[in-house]
Amino acid sequence: MMNILGPLWNTIPDFWTMIWQNNIRKIIMLINLVKTGMLRYATCFYWPDGEMPREFGNLILTLQSEKERPDYVSRQISIEDKMTKEKRTVYQYHFTAWPDNILPDPIYLALFHKHVMTDHSDVEKGKILVHCKAGIGLTGMYIGLDALYEEGCVTGCVDIVKFVKKMRQSRKNMVHIPSYPKFVQYLTTQLPLPDTKIDFRNMVWNRHSSTIVMFINEPTEAELVYAAKDHTFSCGYFTMKITRRENEEYDITDYPKLSVLCKLMNMKSTRVSMSHNAVTVVSCDGAKNYGLFCTFSNAVFSMTIDDNADIYLLTRLIQLRRPEVLAHFEEYRLCYEALNFYLESLNVKNNV
16 A cells, blocks of 8 residues: 655646556545635645546546545546557545544544445455545554554454554654544434524524424424424524425324335435535434434435445444434334335345
8 A cells, every 4th residue: 555645736647657657546535625725725636527538648537437425435537548558447535524634533434444445346456545635644544544454353453553653664754643623513403492493593504404304203393493384484583484385294103114214215315406405304302213314314325326335334423423323223123124125115226
């Protein structure tokens, strides 16, 4: 596994020449394209975009496919040598949930690492290249994760400090960790109280959420979020108007039926495809049915993109923020059954 700093605008041809000469087949990019000033980015846009190929020296690069996920993007790039007409395929894995100087969510990183290891595992053996901005901090952490994972599988134990020292013998300041600030991301909320309705609306507004999925016990509880009877609903500085209403009531004594979960998922997906905004999930206590619905939705998305879904890891992503969700085996079982029911309804071959 090779590691370098991210290419600069004037070194992109050298970067791709190195890729070709070293027979690199996978590129792991650990930094976002974030603007740092006028028309300047923390790292440069060095790969082809869309249908237009890019040429660097004797090499012609063409983007064959691109799949975007919540935390990373995978790209398949074709490289052709104009002189010899030889063609190769390179896969780039762009981890977007790791901004510079901020620690990533460990489960997101674990999912990303697993995908890199298993995706196109049958490709012709070649080297793997890892880069971030400077090639030491984030790159060192990823290389350490990969190497220590293999060591742990073989020996059953790992020595993190020893391995970091070993990396620093080859390159100074590897796994250089500045003062990483903590960051919080809202994923769900409990049903607002009468005196917190304004706070709830502020959160929805500030998060640019245009879709709200609610799990409530009594129909009257809906009035805490929207106007259940009147067409206009005022709350603090906000005035909401219901332009269309379609009432469908479902009896959810304990957990929703599989058909109900699938219908909610389809309605949510339709809304997201129209607005591309955040989704707010509301439950009475902020936990029950929320974890089930979100894990199921994420599993469907994963199946759509990658033809497989790891429900355990998807669950852990949510439990990192709300440990109380999916606390019972019955909820895990329902996740699998709901995903299977959904895929069968679409006649999609699954690999769960």
